[in-house]
Amino acid sequence: MKTRVNRQSALLAAGLMISAVSTNAEAVKSQSNTISGTITYAGNEAIPKGQVKIFLKDSQTQSKSQVTVSQTQLISTGKAKTLAYTFAMPSKTKVSQVQLIEVRLERADGRLLARGSEKVREERTPTDVMLYKVVY
CATH class of the missing domain: 2.60.40.2990 (Immunoglobulin-like)
Structure with missing residues (x-):
């Protein structure tokens, strides 16, 4: 059985990745200050x-x-x-x-x-x- 990727799940995955990257960047930024x-x-x-x-x-x-x-x-x-x-x-x-x-x-x-x-x-x-x- 193949998993179908629709537009909604692709956008959700992209949003979660962007959120994780920005959270990590904020943590690194705050550590240096x-x-x-x-x-x-x-x-x-x-x-x-x-x-x-x-x-x-x-x-x-x-x-x-x-x-x-x-x-x-x-x-x-x-x-x-x-x-x-x-x-x-x-x-x-x-x-x-x-x-x-x-x-x-x-x-x-x-x-x-x-x-x-x-x-x-x-x-x-x-x-x-x-x-x-x-x-x-």
Whole structure:
């Protein structure tokens, strides 16, 4: 018994193939625009309890205060020695423009406990940031 291919089944198959290709292309595109790495605390201690704010900064600006391109947040429970992060770069920015990741650890009341920054490395290379205690 031969299988008959009619116009409807051919168009359905073509549509599914186009959808699969575009989904795969979108996944590859989104992977190249991510920055990932780990956050550790100086002295190999547990990261204190608080809110971890991660800023993606454009360091090509001429002013001292760098322009924040994007940001994300994590919560530290005070028990982990490292925190992993994945940061999606905005679609309008180029990898060469964004050069700095700044991490700030703040208490619930907003007081800064620790900070650290690191230059963004090449694509698909983890950017690890060390937090250092802030002295007032």
